[in-house]
Amino acid sequence: MDKRKENSTNSINEAYWNNNCGIAFTLSLIGGRWKINILSYLLNEKILRYSELRNRLVGISERMLISQLKELEKDGLVNRIVHQQVPPKVEYELTERGLSLQPLLDLMDKWGEDNLGDK
Amino acid sequence: MDKRKENSTNSINEAYWNNNCGIAFTLSLIGGRWKINILSYLLNEKILRYSELRNRLVGISERMLISQLKELEKDGLVNRIVHQQVPPKVEYELTERGLSLQPLLDLMDKWGEDNLGDK
DNA sequence: TAGGGTACTAACAAAAAAGTAAGTATGGAT
DNA sequence: ATCCATACTTACTTTTTTGTTAGTACCCTA
Known part of the structure; x- marks a missing residue:
């Protein structure tokens, strides 16, 4: 949403890895500042x-919430459901692809909990 | 390494989630710009x-490589092995904790590969 | 005595991410 | 005619991350 320079060294490297490495691609979809929080709430x-x-x-x-939701929608992880009424009512739910993240998020949660306290 | 403002809204939120959510904590360790690349090479x-x-x-x-390695070391994911010789020789390997990330990275890779092409 | 190779370090600049504050549209209720 | 609630949007600022360039130390070799 906010515009990036497409020919900065960083952008080029990032794009390269995202297209050639499954891990990097996955991270690029769920790595946003609030994305795992949103995904977790929607899973529950x-x-x-x-x-x-x-x-x-x-x-x-509000700015972050909207931008994270838009990215998640663009990446096919959430559905945006607009109810035609006033005042507006918009709901969000996971797509099938979003739901398929569950095992991954569970594993991340477990690894994190197992390692949180320790040094 | 580079200093952050500790009382910015963003820092406070980030710290809160990192300490209360396993997923966020996990992401905070492996989410750095080049960390999964480094971890993958060391796994292989x-x-x-x-x-x-x-x-x-x-x-x-060089700046990024060093800073990512330092963070991984601080977080207990890699060992830094210094050989006392000239010219210098420094090696890096995964710790046990670092090795324990393998299943997670495998799953992330698989999910990414399965979803890379599709829209 | 000058240069070479390795693993860094430091200072400054650019780019990217996130915060903040104010505003928009809509139709129904008062 | 005014106010309200909801779901956004916009413009501008601050914070954070990354890039760039130019160093440093060390001993060995030529």
Whole structure:
């Protein structure tokens, strides 16, 4: 959403790895500042409207919430469901691809919990 | 290594989630710009010296290579082995904790490969 | 005595990510 | 006619990450 320079050294390297390494590609989809939080809530609660997500994600700004949701939608991980009514009502849920992240997120959570305290 | 403002909104939120969510903690350790690349090479080749890593990580700058290695070492994922000789020889290998990331990285790789082409 | 190879370090600049504050559209309720 | 709630949008600033370039130390070799 915010524009990046497409020919910076960093962008070129990033694009290269994202297209040639499964791990890098995966990280590029779930690595955003608030993405795992959003994905986790949606995994647990199935469907949430915009304001419900905002209330759960303590500390997030509207700008970030929208931009993370847009990226997740663009990457095919969440569906945006618009109800035609006033005041507006928009809900978010995981796509099949989003749901398929569950085992990965579970494993990340377990590894993290196992290593959190230790040095 | 590079200093951050410790009381910015972003830092506070990040620290909060990293200490309370296994996934966030895991991401904070492996999410650095070149960390998965370094971890992958060390998983495959067991032990590599600094210059060997530099040659494999096409596009990385010395500054980034050092800073990523230092963070991985601080987080207990890699060992730094210094040989007392001239010219210097320093090798890097995974710790047990680093090795324990293998299943996670494998899963991330698989998910990425399965989803790379599709839209 | 000058140069070479390795593993770094440091200072400054550019790029990218995130924060902040204010504004928009809509139709229904008052 | 005004206010309200929801889901955004926009412009501008700060913070954070990364790049770039130019060093350093060490002993050995020529």
